[in-house]
Every structure is written in C-alpha cells, then in structure tokens.
Amino acid sequence: MANQPARDLEVFPNPEQxxxxxxxxxxxxxxxxxxxxxxxxFATLHLEYIPDRLCVELKALKQYIxxxxxxxxxxxxxxxxxxxxxxxxxxxxxxxxxxDFNVRGGIYTKVTAxxxxxxWQPSTKVELA
Numbered sequence: 001m002a003n004q005p006a007r008d009l010e011v012f013p014n015p016e017q018x019x020x021x022x023x024x025x026x027x028x029x030x031x032x033x034x035x036x037x038x039x040x041x042f043a044t045l046h047l048e049y050i051p052d053r054l055c056v057e058l059k060a061l062k063q064y065i066x067x068x069x070x071x072x073x074x075x076x077x078x079x080x081x082x083x084x085x086x087x088x089x090x091x092x093x094x095x096x097x098x099x100d101f102n103v104r105g106g107i108y109t110k111v112t113a114x115x116x117x118x119x120w121q122p123s124t125k126v127e128l129a
Contacts, residue, residue, distance in 0.1 A: 034072065
C-alpha cells in the first residue's frame with residue numbers, strides 16, 4: 001500500500017446507484033503554497049457529491065490532497081482543479097467543493113466550485129414538521 005502523495009484518484013462502484021444520496025467529506029488539513037511568496041496556505045475543504053456509478057476512495061483522496069502540499073497555486077485555481085479531477089474520476093450527478101482558506105494578509109478566502117451532470121435534476125427537498 002502506497003503511503004505517498006499521489007495524483008491518482010481511485011474509485012469504487014456506488015453501492016446504491018438507483019438512489020440520489022449525498023456524500024459529505026470534510027478535509028481540515030489541506031495545504032498548498034502561495035505561488036507568489038512560497039508561504040504555506042491552509043484550508044478546510046468541504047466536498048459534497050451525489051454519486052452516479054462511482055465513489056471516490058478515501059485513502060486515495062487523502063493521498064491526492066497530500067500531493068498539493070508542495071504545489072504553488074492560487075486559491076481559485078486549486079479549488080477548480082481539484083473539482084475537475086474529482087469529476088473526471090467519479091462522473092457524479094452533482095459535486096460541490098468549498099475551499100475555506102485560513103487568513104492570509106488579513107483576508108479570508110472561500111472558493112466554491114460546482115459541477116452538475118447534464119440533464120440531472122435534484123430531487124425535491126422534503127420538509128418535515
């Protein structure tokens with residue numbers, strides 16, 4: 001078993017393909033480098049998705065996130081690149097990635113990127129009294 005950063009995202013078959021359900025993953029230890037200063041940037045990533053045929057394997061996701069530790073990237077670019085990679089690997093019905101970056105220079109940054117499969121519509125939300 002590899003215990004190194006990796007760009008590969010492993011997947012496994014969705015065990016409940018007939019149902020829309022949401023997977024929520026919080027990643028509180030994301031780190032990349034500021035492309036201007038080389039200083040570390042820290043963020044909590046909030047990934048939520050409705051799988052179609054595939055789900056992302058969590059150890060592979062951890063190693064994928066770890067890969068960014070030594071990469072210089074603007075907040076907007078890294079968030080969108082991660083979403084693109086995750087969508088390419090899993091082909092979900094819906095996916096949203098929120099990157100909530102720690103303060104840098106007195107500024108907090110949150111970047112949200114979304115993907116919606118063509119033709120997919122969310123189910124109606126049920127409100128219980």
